[in-house]
Amino acid sequence: MDFLHEIAAHYNHWITIFLMVSGLYIVVARGNMVKKLVGLSLFQTSVYLLYISPGKILGGTAPIISDQFEVYSNPLPHVLILTAIVVGVATLALGLALVVRINEAYGTIEEDEIFAEDEDE
């Protein structure tokens, strides 16, 4: 019972780990370059959760100083992750732009077909 309780208490971390590992798995296991980028985005998204969820304190309120409240949630992780989301979007955009160029140059976005084409040269 204790063990199950332990698992349930940290459910946010389990979701984080699940997203992280599945994202990384897609990056490694898929040969399609767009699917790889989807996996990469999933992997990056899991980190947002890793930062945000510990920032919330049970019973805590928004960090505005007031006599009525004593416990505040930490706003900094949200700000950090706002930056990380921007970085993630930029990475995804650049990745997709590269895939478009690769498709123009090779006529395919499957990794094994591209390697085969380069072998032929």
Added chain:
Amino acid sequence: MISTHLPVLQVVLPLLGAVLCAMLHRGNWAWAVALVVSWTMPFIAGSLLLQVVADGPISYAIGGWSPPWGIEYRVDVVNAFVLVLVSSVGAVIMPYARLSVASEIAPERQAWFYAMYLLCLCGLLGITITDDAFNAFVFLEISSLSAYVLIALGRDRRALLAAYQYLILGTIGATFYVIGVGLLYTMTGTLNLVDIAGRIDAIETTRPILAALAFLTVGISLKLALFPLHVWLPNAYAYAPSVATAFLAATATKVAIYLLLRFFFSVFGVGFVFDTLPVTTIFLALSVAAMFGASIVAVFQDDVKRMLAYSSVAQIGYITLGIALANQTGLTGGIVHLFNHAIMKSALFLVLGAVFYRIGSVKIQELAGIGYRMPITMGAFVIAGLGIIGTPGTAGFISKWYLALGALEAGDWWIVFLLVGSSVISILYIGRVVEVVWFRPVGEAAKAASDPPNSMMIPALVLVAATVYFGIDADLTVGVAAQAAQTLLEGLK
């Protein structure tokens, strides 16, 4: 006055310069902006180094928010040394860039090239100067994203593939880094590296801290191309434009090594990382594997740029070897090699860029006898190549000498034999090029070649001269590196 703002100018000037380059849209104008900005950088970095050597660390609060709440830029001997290295290489390459870029990149893309170059410079200098773990991540991504673009601008379509693969692995590395920083932040409640260092002792055996160290180490090792996490590097260096290769080979991996040094020594502390955990063993094994594995692969490459890229992986092995030894002499050797390798490798890549400028190829079979047509260029290749081998009288010897002394000091005498053995393999791959270039009749491809114009020749020769100079008079480099090693070993606490 302005001197108090030098730390932030070091990062802001290239950032603004990049925006200006992008708006100018004309290759030559953008080049002029990049030239002015990149030549300002070494002066800022140099004066910062002089200040910290004389008066100790400088702390600069961004926007007036005092640390640890605001972002702090903190300059000490270690990162001032890296700042000088990165900005000097960035500046020396710029005069070379105009002709090389004009011949390798389509006119409408040249301004973008310079914008990305400055953005990458901004990111690398930012990682080095900041004392905020998350800020370092943002700069890491600025430098990486612009590096992917620089590589993708290469002429060969395989450059696109190399950039894509680097993007995937680089992003995984950077994300590992943020995971590590996130765990550290959850445990300590701060992102300021000095502040983290002060709080980590009490909790250093807890599992999240161990996980943080593991994520940070793997993430940064991907970025610095530690064997076997180097797979992105050879293609990226081989197919990028010549200028981008010379710049990235000298700076990007070096800055990642600096970040690793910062976390190992300043944040987590020598005692924890090297005595409690088996980091020394792991890094020794991987360094030796890099020194031999990558060197042997280099011997069999037909593309000389690719060969030198594998040689870079091997040379990074020497630097991580110095880190693994974790004693004063060994670490000095590692830091000196960080500097020396950057100079020698960018010299070699600039020479190859000149060959590419003349004959449009760097395949070894096309280089037969080219030494007789490009004597100064190929003479420079030989001298810088001797530096990579570690011949006495070149900078490469100095670093290997200190690494060997450090190994003896640590009681690992067998490492000295491995150092010599790996140098012998580097004789093979450098020698293979020298043989083709100087001891064969002039081939068809090389017939029309001649030494490149002065604007390309002089930057390469400056770096070659530095290779020889720092091999004979090493007081400057070794002196600063020894001070940096001492700072690192003492930690921040």
